[in-house]
Amino acid sequence: MATDARDHATVSELLGAWALQALPADEQRAVPAHLADCEECAAEAERLRATVRTLNGPNGNGANGDGSNGHGAADVPQDDAAGHPFRTGTGPLAAALAHRPPVPRAAPAAAPHAQPYAATVAALQALLAEADDAWSTEVVHGWTVRDTVAHLIAADEPLAVHLGLPAHEPPAHEPPADAPDDGGDWRTAWEARTRTVIAHERARDPHATVAVWRDRAAELLAAPAATDPELAAQAATLMGARLPVAEHFLVRAFETWIHSHDIGRALDRPVPPPPAGHLWRLVRLAVRILGQALGPKAPPVALTVTDASRTTEWVLGSEDEPVRAEIALDPVDFCLLIGGRTAPDTLPPGTGDPTAARTLLNRAAQLAWL
Incomplete structure (x- = not known):
C-alpha cells in the first residue's frame, strides 16, 4: 500500500513524542498503522524506541522494556485511571513521565x-x-x-x-509603555x-x-x-x-x-x-537565520547538510557572483555550530576559497546566544 505523503510528513513530526508516550491516546494509537506501511518511519521509530529503552533502564514497561511487541511497532500501553501513560516502568524516563500532570482527554494536541x-x-x-x-x-x-x-x-x-x-x-x-516590542x-x-x-x-x-x-x-x-x-x-x-x-x-x-x-x-x-524530522526543521530555521545574518554581500558559499536520510543544499551570500566555496556538514554538527557548542575550526573546512568558507563558519558560530 502506498504511503500518503501528507500522513508521512505528519507522522514523522510526531515520532519523538510518540516514542516517549507523550501523545494523546488517539494519536498514540494511530502511529503504528503508518509504521506498518512506511519503512523510513519504522526505522526511525525503532531508533527512538531504542533510545527510550536506554533512558528508561532495564525495568521498563513491555516485553522489551519499552512497551514494544518485539516487531518494531510498539503496542500502546493502557492509561491508568488518572490518564497517565507508561506508569508501570521503574526507570528514570518512566519516573519523569509519572510525575507529569495527567493529559486531559479533550486537550488539543x-x-x-x-x-x-x-x-x-x-x-x-x-x-x-x-x-x-x-x-x-x-x-x-x-x-x-x-x-x-x-x-x-x-x-x-x-x-x-x-x-x-x-x-x-x-x-x-x-x-x-511606548517602547517598541523587544526594542x-x-x-x-x-x-x-x-x-x-x-x-x-x-x-x-x-x-x-x-x-x-x-x-x-x-x-x-x-x-x-x-x-x-x-x-x-x-x-x-x-x-x-x-x-x-x-x-x-x-x-x-x-x-x-x-x-x-x-x-x-x-x-x-x-x-x-x-528525531530526524524535528532535527531538519531546526536545520532549515538555522539556515534562514544564518542567511539573513550573512546578508546579500557576503561571498557566496554552497552549504550542504547531509545525513543518511537526506541531503539539502543552500547557497548563502551574494547572488551576483559565482559560488566561491562549498561546505558539507552533518545536521547535528551544523546545529551545534549555530548553538555555540562546536568551534568552526573543528569542522571540515570545505573546498574552494578558504576565506569565503571561514566567513560562513565564523558567522554561524557568532549567532549563538545559548
Whole structure:
C-alpha cells in the first residue's frame, strides 16, 4: 500500500513524542498503522524506541522494556485511571513521565510546529530525573544543573509573555509603555533576566525549579498558538528576531535540546539528537537565520547538510557572483555550530576559497546566544 505523503510528513513530526508516550491516546494509537506501511518511519521509530529503552533502564514497561511487541511497532500501553501513560516502568524516563500532570482527554494536541518543543521537553524531563545528586554539577557558562534549568525558565519567558502567560517570579522590569516590542539591547535585558531568575531559584529546592520549568513548558504547549497553525503564522519580534510564532516554538526546541545536551555531557548521560524530522526543521530555521545574518554581500558559499536520510543544499551570500566555496556538514554538527557548542575550526573546512568558507563558519558560530 502506498504511503500518503501528507500522513508521512505528519507522522514523522510526531515520532519523538510518540516514542516517549507523550501523545494523546488517539494519536498514540494511530502511529503504528503508518509504521506498518512506511519503512523510513519504522526505522526511525525503532531508533527512538531504542533510545527510550536506554533512558528508561532495564525495568521498563513491555516485553522489551519499552512497551514494544518485539516487531518494531510498539503496542500502546493502557492509561491508568488518572490518564497517565507508561506508569508501570521503574526507570528514570518512566519516573519523569509519572510525575507529569495527567493529559486531559479533550486537550488539543500540539500542532506539528510545536511537536519538536514537546519532544525536547519530554526528553529533558527524563534526563533531569537522573540528576537528584548532581544539581550543583557545573554545566556551562558557570551554571550548575539547577541554574541551567532556571535559565530555561527565563529563556521561555519572552514567548510565554507574548502568548499572554504571566512572567515568572520575581517580576521582570517593565519597559516603558511606548517602547517598541523587544526594542533596545535585547541581549543585555535577556542576560539580566537570566541572572535574576537564577538567583531567585538558587534559594529554592531544585525540584521546585524543575516543576516551574515543566509547568511553564506545559502552558506553552497548551496555548492556542501551539495548536492553531493560523495563530502560529503571526509574526512576533522576540529575542531580537522577527519570526512567525511557529518558528519561535522551534527556537524554544533548539535551545531546550542544546541545554539538554549540555546537562547530559555534565552528567555523563549522552543525549541523542532530536528525531530526524524535528532535527531538519531546526536545520532549515538555522539556515534562514544564518542567511539573513550573512546578508546579500557576503561571498557566496554552497552549504550542504547531509545525513543518511537526506541531503539539502543552500547557497548563502551574494547572488551576483559565482559560488566561491562549498561546505558539507552533518545536521547535528551544523546545529551545534549555530548553538555555540562546536568551534568552526573543528569542522571540515570545505573546498574552494578558504576565506569565503571561514566567513560562513565564523558567522554561524557568532549567532549563538545559548
